[in-house]
Amino acid sequence: MIHARELTKRYGRATVVDGLSFEVRPGQVTGFLGPNGAGKSTTMRMALGLDRPSAGEILVDGRPCRQLKEPLRTIGALLEAKAFxxxxxxxxxxxxxxxxxxxxxxxxSEVLRLTGLEAVADKRAGTFSLGMGQRLGIAAALLGDPAIVLLDEPVNGLDPEGVRWIRDLMKKLAAEGRTVFVSSHLMSEMALTAEHLIVIGRGRLLADTSVTRFIEANSRTFVRIRTPEPERMRETLSRAGIPVLTGSDGALEAVGARAAVIGELVSAHGLTVHEVSTQSASLEDAFMEFTAGAVEYRASGEVPVRRQGTEGGA
Known part of the structure; x- marks a missing residue:
């Protein structure tokens, strides 16, 4: 188990991690999410004893990592590719x-085989691709057969086969009763891999909950309706007290309704429909909605236009 208590890290006047408290429990994959600059990497470094907390503590198997005599036997970690x-x-x-x-x-030999590196085991690691470097980093993390595995962006550089492999590996490790703590920006992978989420923003805890509850609490579910009679359908739904929006492709979106209720209304009023389907938000949608106010760096989306007479112009 990993246990953080009021964990705080300051660099000068900047507070990167601010009173963070959470537990990462064994037997499940716990995703560690947050926008860029949220403090995820700093938190992981403190868990491994690479950075000292300014206040509070983070314990690995009940002790600070610096007190472990043979740390690889307790916690294995991948923080960056090609750390060799x-x-x-x-x-x-x-x-x-x-x-x-x-x-x-x-x-x-066991971890070389497990990570698919047997054929290149005697090649210089400096010649490895990013994906092969990731596999070597994961091999190092698993070397001590640890009860706790901490991985920062483990799918970086992996091809589709490698992504599926690391996904299945993390699930297998959790099923064996290990503590698996993984940070990733790929929400689609977290949705397929993690059961629990710890979400931080600007160094503070924002959520500590299951993936299912996080999506339910931070997204809207609606029934998508395609019909050649949109106005009649809208009037019917409105009379039934069901809010209706229009999607980007013109389909109607019955907010908070159940597909069965829509079907009954369609039948009762003799409406023609081409599609009635329940739509739920993805983990990415829920994450973007939830962390909108905690984003440190945001692109404007505008592309600068070079104008005549400005620097570099004609």
């Missing part, structure tokens, strides 16, 4: 880590 000496082979890199934590050398 480029001149070492993949096998050599893992052997070095194994020796530093008294891990049997047989485990090196």
């Amino acid at each position: 000496h480029s001149g070492r082979t993949a096998r050599g890199h893992l052997r070095y880590l194994a020796q530093s934590n008294r891990i049997p050398e047989s485990r090196v």
Whole structure:
């Protein structure tokens, strides 16, 4: 388990993590979400003892990570791709880590096989692609057979097969009773992988809940209706007290209604419909809605136009 209590990190006058408290429990994949600049990487670094908290604490298996004599046996982590000496082979890199934590050398071959790196085990890691570097980082994280696995953006650089592999691996680790804590900007992957979410913004806790509850609480569900009689349909729904919006493609959106109710109204009033389907928001939609006020960096969406007579113009 990972347990943060009033965790705070300041750099000068800037507070990057602000009184953060949460628990990451075993037996499930917990997603760690937040906009850029939210403090996710800093929190993970403090969990691993790489940065010291300004106040509060974050415990790994009941202790600060700095107190673990052989940390790889308790917590395995991937914070960035290619965090290895480029001149070492993949096998050599893992052997070095194994020796530093008294891990049997047989485990090196096991994780090379597990991550699909057996064929390149004796090649210099500096020649690896980003995806292969990610696999080597994951191999290092799993080297000590740890009860806790912490991964920061683990799918970066992986091809579709690799993305599915790491997704299945995280689920398997959780099913074995391990604590799996993963940060990612890919909401589609989090929706497929995580069961629980910890969401932060500007260093503060915004949500600590299940994926299902998070989506339900931060999105609207509606019934999409395509019909050649939109005005009659709108009038019928309005008389039934059902709010109606018009989608970008002209389809009607009956907000908060159930498809069965819509079907009964259609039948009772002899309306023609081409589609009646329930639409639910994605995790990405819910996340964007929920964190709108906590985004540190936001693009304007405007493209500068070079005008005649300005610098660089004719």
